[in-house]
Every structure is written in C-alpha cells, then in structure tokens.
Amino acid sequence: xxxxxxxxxxxxxxxxxxxxxxxxxxxxxxxxxxxxxxxxxxxxxxxxxxxxxxxxxxxxxxxxxxxxxxxxxxxxxxxxxxxxxxxxxxxxxxxxxxxxxxxxxxxxxxxxxxxxxxxxxxxxxxxxxxxxxxxxxxxxxxxxxxxxxxxxxxxxxxx
Numbered sequence: 001x002x003x004x005x006x007x008x009x010x011x012x013x014x015x016x017x018x019x020x021x022x023x024x025x026x027x028x029x030x031x032x033x034x035x036x037x038x039x040x041x042x043x044x045x046x047x048x049x050x051x052x053x054x055x056x057x058x059x060x061x062x063x064x065x066x067x068x069x070x071x072x073x074x075x076x077x078x079x080x081x082x083x084x085x086x087x088x089x090x091x092x093x094x095x096x097x098x099x100x101x102x103x104x105x106x107x108x109x110x111x112x113x114x115x116x117x118x119x120x121x122x123x124x125x126x127x128x129x130x131x132x133x134x135x136x137x138x139x140x141x142x143x144x145x146x147x148x149x150x151x152x153x154x155x156x157x158x159x
Contacts, residue, residue, distance in 0.1 A: 002027075004084040004114070007034040007073050010050050011043040012148045014130055016122030018057060020088035023050055025061040032082060033058065036147045037070040044131055044155060057145040074109040090123045134158065 006021050010033070024031045025155065035050050045053070047068045060063040069076040073085065086097050095115070102113035118125075125143055134140045134152055141149050153159065 001029045003030045003032065003080070003082045004028045004086045005032040005034050005073070005077060005080075005082050007069075007076075009036050009038065009041070009043065009127065010054060010065065011045055011127050011156060012130070012144065012152055013054050013057060013150075014048065014122070014125050014126040014127055015061050015143055015145065016088065016090070016118055017127075018145060019119050019122060020060070020116055021064060022059060022061060024086040025058075025063050028084070028086075029063060031061075031064050031086070032076075032080065033064055033066045034073065034076055035068045037065065037068050039070075045151070049151070053148050053151060056147050072108070074105050074111050077111045078109055083111060085111060087113060087115055088118045089115050090118045 004024055006024055008017060010017060015157070021031060021033060033054050035047055035054065037047055051066050051068060054066045077083070077085070089095055089098060098115065105111050105113060112159065130140045130143050131152070134156055137158070140152070144152065
C-alpha cells in the first residue's frame, strides 16, 4: 500500500492546502494529514478543531486520515511506516527552506520528500494571510472551503 503524509499547522486549512492533499490522494492509497502541535504558538483554532475541519473537507477523497503529531515528522512517519512526505511549494523561498528540511529528514530516516508545485491560483496563499485579511474585514471566502470559512467567520465574530 502506497502511503504519504501531508504535514502542516493548517490554522486554518486553505484551498491551497486542500489542493495539495487532493492531488496527493490521487497518487497514494492513503494520505495522512498530520496536524502539527506547536506548544510555542497559540493557534486561532485548537488542534482538535483543525482536525475536525480537515476531516470534513477531505471526506469525499475517501483515502485521507487526519491526526495530530508532536515532535519530529520523521518519527511520525516511522511509527506509521510512511515512506514519503508531500509538500506544496508556492515560491522559490519555500524551496530553500523545504529542501533543507527534506535533506535532513532523509538523512535522519530515509523518508523521501516529494515537492508538488502549487496551483498558480493559490501561489500567494497562506493561513496567516487569510486570518489577517479576514480580521480586517476582507473577503476570503474564495480562499477557504465553505465549512472552514464559516468557522473562521464565527471565530472572528464576523457575519
């Protein structure tokens, strides 16, 4: 069985994230979405809320499993016998950082990283930017799956 992981904080999951997960789900039998727990960051959504939102918006894919993890991604992979990490790349700046991570992960455990170029429609998109724009009243509905947009507006107290 071919398995891969798509890791991230997903606070919240955007259409860009969803595009990468969907594309990975067509290439692998099982795609694990690993929601990172970062104790030093206060997220807008709890880890459990993020997991539920991701499960909701990926349910139609049929082969996505969502869970949280804390620690090294390669340990998550080893524990689940996942040989590949799938990462979306938006720009050259992403590549510089992600290449270093991929080389470190491979050196630590032999896990391979596959880079998927982001759909140009989402090349500028980040969860942080979406939250900032939404906080100031900008329309981000086209950047998020509908249930995620509703949750974000509710969390921000926006109509």
